[in-house]
Amino acid sequence: MKMLLLLMLFYGSVNSDAVSKPNIIIAMADDLGIGDPGCYGNTTLRTPNIDRIAKGGVKFTQHLAASPLCTPSRAAFLTGRYPIRSGMASRSKVGVFLFSASSGGLPTNEITFAKLLKNQGYSTALIGKWHLGINCNSRDDFCHHPLNHGFDHFYGLPVTNLRDCKPGSGTVFTTAIHMFVFIPLQIVGIALVTLEALNCLGLFRLPHWVFFSCLLLAATIIGLLACFLHFFRPLNCILMRNHEVVQQPMSYDNLTQRLTREALKFINRNTGTPFLLFLSYIHVHTALFSSKEFVGKSKHGIYGDAVEEMDWSIGQILKALDKKKLTNKTLVYFTSDQGAHIEEVTDKGDIHGGSNGIYKGGKANNWEGGIRVPGLLRWPGVLQPGTVIDEPTSNMDLFPTIVKLAGAALPEDRVIDGRDLMPLLQGKILQSEHEFLFHYCNAYLNAVRWHPRNSTSIWKAFFFTPKFKPDDSNGCFPTHVCFCNGHYVTRHNPPLLFDISKDPKERHPLTSKTENHFHEILRVMQEAADNHTKTLSAVPNQLSWGNLLWKPWLQLCCSSSYLSCHCDREAKGRGKGVRL
Ligand SMILES: *[C@@H]1O[C@H](CO)[C@@H](O)[C@H](O)[C@H]1NC(C)=O
Ligand SMILES: *[C@@H]1O[C@H](CO)[C@@H](O)[C@H](O)[C@H]1NC(C)=O
Ligand SMILES: *[C@@H]1O[C@H](CO)[C@@H](O)[C@H](O)[C@H]1NC(C)=O
Ligand SMILES: *[C@@H]1O[C@H](CO)[C@@H](O)[C@H](O)[C@H]1NC(C)=O
Ligand SMILES: *[C@@H]1O[C@H](CO)[C@@H](O)[C@H](O)[C@H]1NC(C)=O
Numbered sequence: 001m002k003m004l005l006l007l008m009l010f011y012g013s014v015n016s017d018a019v020s021k022p023n024i025i026i027a028m029a030d031d032l033g034i035g036d037p038g039c040y041g042n043t044t045l046r047t048p049n050i051d052r053i054a055k056g057g058v059k060f061t062q063h064l065a066a067s068p069l070c071t072p073s074r075a076a077f078l079t080g081r082y083p084i085r086s087g088m089a090s091r092s093k094v095g096v097f098l099f100s101a102s103s104g105g106l107p108t109n110e111i112t113f114a115k116l117l118k119n120q121g122y123s124t125a126l127i128g129k130w131h132l133g134i135n136c137n138s139r140d141d142f143c144h145h146p147l148n149h150g151f152d153h154f155y156g157l158p159v160t161n162l163r164d165c166k167p168g169s170g171t172v173f174t175t176a177i178h179m180f181v182f183i184p185l186q187i188v189g190i191a192l193v194t195l196e197a198l199n200c201l202g203l204f205r206l207p208h209w210v211f212f213s214c215l216l217l218a219a220t221i222i223g224l225l226a227c228f229l230h231f232f233r234p235l236n237c238i239l240m241r242n243h244e245v246v247q248q249p250m251s252y253d254n255l256t257q258r259l260t261r262e263a264l265k266f267i268n269r270n271t272g273t274p275f276l277l278f279l280s281y282i283h284v285h286t287a288l289f290s291s292k293e294f295v296g297k298s299k300h301g302i303y304g305d306a307v308e309e310m311d312w313s314i315g316q317i318l319k320a321l322d323k324k325k326l327t328n329k330t331l332v333y334f335t336s337d338q339g340a341h342i343e344e345v346t347d348k349g350d351i352h353g354g355s356n357g358i359y360k361g362g363k364a365n366n367w368e369g370g371i372r373v374p375g376l377l378r379w380p381g382v383l384q385p386g387t388v389i390d391e392p393t394s395n396m397d398l399f400p401t402i403v404k405l406a407g408a409a410l411p412e413d414r415v416i417d418g419r420d421l422m423p424l425l426q427g428k429i430l431q432s433e434h435e436f437l438f439h440y441c442n443a444y445l446n447a448v449r450w451h452p453r454n455s456t457s458i459w460k461a462f463f464f465t466p467k468f469k470p471d472d473s474n475g476c477f478p479t480h481v482c483f484c485n486g487h488y489v490t491r492h493n494p495p496l497l498f499d500i501s502k503d504p505k506e507r508h509p510l511t512s513k514t515e516n517h518f519h520e521i522l523r524v525m526q527e528a529a530d531n532h533t534k535t536l537s538a539v540p541n542q543l544s545w546g547n548l549l550w551k552p553w554l555q556l557c558c559s560s561s562y563l564s565c566h567c568d569r570e571a572k573g574r575g576k577g578v579r580l
Pocket of ligand 4: 527
């Protein structure tokens with residue numbers, strides 16, 4: 001009897017050892033839609049390596065990004081908290097950082113999972129995109145930089161990939177240029193023509209200085225626009241290694257290969273220590289790109305080529321794990337930061353955004369297409385291969401999940417919104433621990449999701465919805481993304497209610513005639529929203545205009561003379577392929 005007990009204790013401890021301190025690899029795509037990977041039903045885009053993760057592990061079908069936009073979604077992912085709690089949710093139209101010389105970013109008092117894992121002895125690396133700020137007050141305080149948030153190593157883009165970063169790919173500033181350049185120019189022009197006409201009719205004598213001031217004003221506006229467009233790329237499209245700018249402007253040549261090689265080197269260096277590798281792909285945000293081996297190979301143009309190149313990169317990582325016998329010691333997670341960007345269609349009509357499958361909407365709105373993202377987890381020996389889980393889960397859940405696996409304690413001085421996924425992943429519980437989830441559009445509470453404990457329904461109530469343009473489309477076309485407030489949205493009172501479990505396409509809003517408990521359901525959801533709102537405390541807004549705008553004294557430049565911020569310290573390694 002004693003022997004049996006000892007044996008049980010022995011196996012118990014072996015078992016718990018096996019499920020503690022695994023390596024963690026997070027592969028996050030940018031703007032990849034849930035309709036893109038093969039394992040989510042795509043039959044023409046080839047993603048064999050992403051599919052391999054699904055086959056060997058767990059596939060979530062209702063995995064939700066905490067926000068439909070890069071900066072807030074990533075802030076929530078790293079901290080396990082709704083982005084509004086860290087001030088990473090905007091109150092204006094601009095919800096993400098656009099400049100390397102902005103002062104906003106993930107506040108230093110926020111705790112990322114990287115920081116907690118590092119304290120547990122993990123080697124930690126971020127390879128790829130950051131997009132959560134760089135500096136606060138001077139260009140070398142690096143207060144928001146990945147190395148200040150728990151990563152030992154950083155190689156990648158401190159800001160983001162944008163169309164403006166790749167010559168010939170157009171600009172994302174069309175709306176802003178219209179508002180701040182074309183409209184003022186028109187006003188100046190009309191004023192000038194009117195005054196000149198009055199002058200000709202002899203009704204008003206136009207002093208020369210007025211005429212020339214107007215011309216000067218127009219020339220200044222045009223000059224500023226030209227400067228902005230000319231300098232945007234070198235000043236903001238930057239590749240860094242730790243604190244050093246290594247390529248300015250960054251080059252797209254073999255970029256995915258370079259990121260992959262860096263990731264493989266990191267794995268090779270850390271075969272003996274637990275590690276956290278956050279591989280934050282530049283793919284498949286625009287500007288789209290891919291290396292020679294992938295150009296023209298997919299059935300979906302340059303978007304498909306980019307997806308297939310990313311999938312190749314994931315394959316290289318999985319292969320390295322096998323080769324180093326790390327597969328069973330490594331939890332691999334694959335996701336996207338939000339849904340596909342529906343409005344990414346070029347002037348020529350080429351589709352540069354991905355597919356959200358059957359779901360409505362996309363990036364920057366909270367219809368299912370904007371937030372329901374791929375969510376795959378593989379850990380052989382611990383997670384049952386081929387498992388599919390339909391319960392609602394959030395990208396914030398990774399925080400408590402991996403922090404607990406690393407043996408660290410969760411912070412107790414703050415609200416953590418994520419929930420440990422292990423019980424659900426291992427089938428110990430069958431229902432998600434999220435009874436309610438809150439969907440924010442920037443800083444505005446947009447919708448509530450309720451999965452009652454005693455029912456299979458998934459209620460989703462919208463307080464407002466974006467006004468799609470054109471009306472019959474699936475996006476907000478002229479503005480490039482949907483906005484979250486003002487006359488860009490339609491408010492709903494009573495809220496627009498759907499049962500996502502029966503109507504995943506969000507086609508048929510319920511009424512008191514079609515749903516007997518209509519008012520009762522909305523009452524509970526409103527109460528949950530009120531309860532949630534009470535848990536928020538006032539924090540500095542990291543995306544205020546003051547924190548978003550370009551501050552010359554924060555500008556990163558690879559040359560200390562600041563005369564020319566162009567350099568390429570990558571050149572020597574560029575030609576080398578990936579060696580395994
Ligand atoms: C597969 O992905 C491509 C590229 O996003 C898309 O055009 C196509 O519609 C998708 N197919 C399915 C069945 O969702
Ligand atoms: C890894 O785990 C799987 C599933 O439990 C098992 O079949 C395989 O033998 C393990 N491989 C190694 C190298 O331990
Ligand atoms: C489920 O529980 C809620 C209270 O949480 C109750 O109002 C509702 O009637 C219950 N529904 C069913 C189907 O039992
Ligand atoms: C809201 O909070 C009150 C007080 O804590 C609690 O009794 C109630 O059940 C909560 N309502 C919901 C819907 O969570
Ligand atoms: C990209 O890598 C390939 C080999 O993988 C090499 O032949 C090519 O020269 C590289 N291109 C550039 C622009 O460095």
